[in-house]
Structures are given as structure tokens and as C-alpha cells.
Amino acid sequence: MSASILEKFRVCGVTGLKVDPKAETLIKMNAVVAVVCFLIGVSAAIGLVLTRWEAVHALDAMMYYRFLTLHGLNMLIFFIIFFEMAVLYFAAPVLINGRLPAPFVGWIAFALMVIGAIMVDTMVFQGKADVLFTSYPPLKADPLYYLGIILFAVGALTVVLHFFGSLIINKREGSYTGGMPLVTFGALTAAIIAVITLLHGALIYIPTFLWSIGLLEMDAQVYRLIFWGLGHSSQQINVAAMVAIWYFLAAITVGGVVLNEKISRTAFVLYILFISMASAHHLLVDPGMGAAWKVWNTSYAMYLAVLASMIHGFTVPAGIELGQRLRGYVNGTFDWLRRAPWSDPGFSGLVLSVIIFGFFGGITGVTIGTEQINIIAHNTLRIPGHFHVTVVGGTALAFMAVTYYVLPLIFQRRVAFWGMAKLQPYVFGIGITIMGIGMSFLGSFGIPRRHWDSTFANAPFPVEVHPAVNLLQAVFGIGGLMAAVGGLMFVAIAVVSVFFGKRVTKEAIESGASGLPPGVLKLPAQTHSGVAVRKVHDAGAPGTMILVFIFLACFVVYYFVNWKVLSFLWKIG
């Protein structure tokens, strides 16, 4: 790399990374747009909560479906993917000390994505696309809706390819030697899954666009198959990006160590190979698909990806425990946990994300994704109950947590409303968990998802709704509103910090000014040798081991109970 390019880099005062300002600007732009989409999504969520909570039942049926479409698209697609684009630009070139190969391409991609998102939202607002984010045919939206999705996807694919280029070119130019950092490897995993996802996106949305202008026939079953190659795989981009962020946050908040690079990387490779095929769980009740295809894709092969998640679910907390022990918290089994920086939103967000995703999300997901058990959960509120603890309590919360470090390190701003920021992960995380539990139980009582009227007032036959449902709806509603408040707190903090925040200066860091998370004030040291290190390594992670066995016990019980419930469906004898 020529010296003139190097001079244009900013050297980060905290991490020592060389930051290409062109990459930095793209990180900022993508992150800001992500937050705007999140705000739209939260606003819609409030309407949804207040409608599904039958005691309030605020929106009429039409508006409920419009809000649901708006929420699904702006949260699951726009917010998450814009944020992931920022993560990719951070993983390479920034984390590998490299340069952005083609900033111009980055801007074109960004423009495509923004234009696409605006087109889609405009169609939804105009009532020309009340098709939910899945847009299953024969439901038909305005052609511009599909075109918007296609533009967005082409933009995202361009960013992903740019990321590959960045990895390869910077390696060739010697920006980094040896292996890429683990966090970058996690982002690479996300990028590979993104290619799988976006290819399915192209395969389905281009024909669907042609169908919408009357040029093509569309087969509903083929649509569902290919659509979920997009719709589900995209969730695995989230998982991979989230895990990469977990490793990053563990390191920067408490000096978390990577127990074993080989194992963590192998787990990422298992994701690359086996996680996308779990898309089949969306088709578990589809008559067109055979049992062998269903079972192979959602159980046997896919369990290798579950194994990978369990590996990360162990190595991240164990890495945190070892990091804490290396920092001197060696007493007892859980001293490291008690004395962790719970008022650092980067840390509390990380821990809540691991717990909510792994514990609530993982256990429910593996269970309801089982071919046989799925029949008692499919299309009930158990499904959104599950994915709000994975993609929201897990991924979105991890994205929020890392934002508390992105603001000072990339935007160079101190976090505004620091006192509120310390609470935000708790409000959001606990709120979404309560809502998820409420939804899960409502689903167990047979309340469907995507349904405006939980009482079935106009059904052609009388439907008996269990009285417990009223209570559960209140739990769901209160949890949902709490999560929405947590979401709005996040938006307020992010927006005010970016546009009005005080700049991060050397003096501010030295004087420990407010709005700077502990990892920025003093980057936790990473020591890898010496007597103390030996001792800690010999002691291992006893606290995490106990937590892991509690987790496994709950898993077994939940799994068994569901088989038991399933057995009630058919009375034998």
C-alpha cells in the first residue's frame, strides 16, 4: 500500500486500528439509515401490540395488516440489513487495517438500497402492498414493490461482494498477515450466507415481479420454497453477524478471550454449510414436500448448525468468564459474574443477548423446528414468540449494545443520555422476553399469528377461547409496550448522540467523562502468558459449566414436554 494512502487513515486512539475514513463514512451512513428504519418499525409495533391485545384492539383489520407489513419489512429486512452492511464495512477493511477497495461502489450500493427501501415503504403506505413481508402469491402487490425489493437486494449483494473484494485485496497488499481476526471470520460467515440468501432472492423476486406485470405464471408452492431460501437464510446472516459482535463485545468490554480459535472457526464453518437449509422448517406443513426432505433439512443435517450455536453459546460466556478471571476476579464460582460491568450497556446488552437468544430462542427454536412437534406450533403466536427472542432479543439487542461502542469509536461522539443508556438494554431485553413468553403461551392456547381477531367473533363455527388467554394477552401487551419504550430510548440516544453529541477527545477519555463506556475509557488488556494466566487457564470456566448444565436441563424438559403435548393430539386406546 502506498504511503500516501496510509497517511489518509485515522489511527484509533483506543484500539490502535488504522481506519479508512471512506469505510468509516459508509459505516455511519448505513447505521443512521438502520436506526431510521428501526423507528418506523417500532412505531408500527406499538399499533400491533395494541391490536393483538384484545382488550384494546386499536386498529381496524385493514390497518392491522398494513402495519404488520410495515413492521416486518422495516425491522426484519431494512433495519437489520442496513446495520449488517455497517458491520461488514467494519469487519473489513477496518478490523484488518486495510483500505476500502472501491468507495464509489459502496455509495452506489447504498443509494440502491435506500431507493429500494423508499419505494417499498411508499407502496405500503399507499396501501398498494398489503401483502405482509412474505408476499405469498396469489396476494399481489404493485410491481414497484417488487422492484423496490430487487433494488434493495442488488445493493446489499454489491456490499457483500465488495466485502469479499476487500478481504482479498487487503490480504494481497499485506494489510494483515496470517489469519483474519475471528470477528472478521464471523462477518465472512455472514457474508457467505448473505450470498446464498440473495441468490434465492433474485431467483424468486425477479419472476414475481414479472408475474405482477402479467408476464409470467406463478406457482404458490415453488414460491414458498424459494422465498424461504431467502426469508429464512437471511435470519442466519443475523445469527452469524450477532455472534461476531458477541466476540467483539466480549473482548472490548471485559477483555474476553477466545477459548480456542479452531473450535470457534469450525463452528462458523458449520453455519456456512448447514444453517441455511433450516429454511425448510417454514414448509413443514406444506403438502407439496415429502417427509424425507423435511426431516433431513430441519433435523439431521441442520443439527450440525445447532451444534455450532451451542459451541458459541459456550465459548462466548466462558471467554467472558476467563477474561474476568484474568482481570483478577478469581474468587468463587460466580464472583466474575457479580463483579462484571453491569452498568456498561455494551456489556449488559451482550449478556442479555446471549441469554435471550441462547436460552429462550435456542430452546424454543430447536423444539418447534422439529417436524413432528411443528404441527402444534405452526402459524400460532408461538412462532413470533420464538423469533422475537432470537432476532429481536438476540440480534437487535446485540446491535444496540455494539452501538454504544460504535458511537464513541466510529462517530467519535460521546453517548447522549448516558444514564438512560445504562438502563436501555434491560428495558428492551426484559420487555421483549416478557412479550415473547406471552406470545408463546398464547400460541400454545391456539391463538394464531397474523390474525386480527383473536376471539374469532365472525367465524362460521363457534370457537372456544381458553379464559387464560385474557391474562396472557395482558402479559404480552405489557411486555410489548416495555420493549417499544426500550426501542424508543435507543432511537433517542442514537440520534441525539450522532447529531448533537459531544465529541470524544483525549481529555474526555482521560478525565473519564460521561457517555464513554468503560472499554473506551480503558481498553481491557489481553494477556496471554505468565503465571496468573496459567493459573486461570488451569482453573477453566467452572461458572459457565454450571450455567451450561442448567441450560441443557431446561432444554431436555422443554423438548420432552412438547412431545408429551403432541401425544395428547391423538388419543390412543
Add this chain to the structure above:
Amino acid sequence: MTNPQDNQKVPWGQQLFERPLLLLGLGLLVMFVFYTIWGLIEIFSLPQATLP
């Protein structure tokens, strides 16, 4: 940069980790074979339903 001699000592697992495009190819292969292509075969080999 590493010279070719160092390269020989890199274990194969590590070499796999350092080859983004190979990983990409494998990921695409598994997904398309087991999910997409097999799935399409399932759909197109469905017998025609008889009219009620």
C-alpha cells in the same frame, strides 16, 4: 507476508479458514443441493391431483 515455505506448515484446516471463496462455494453447494434442487424435484414430481 508469509513466504511459501511457511505456507507449507499451515495445517489444512487453517488453509480452509483462509479461503473465503472456497467456503462460499461449499456453502452454496450444500444449500442448493439439499434444499433448493431437492425441493424443486419434490414439487415437480408430485402426481397430478385427481378431480374431486
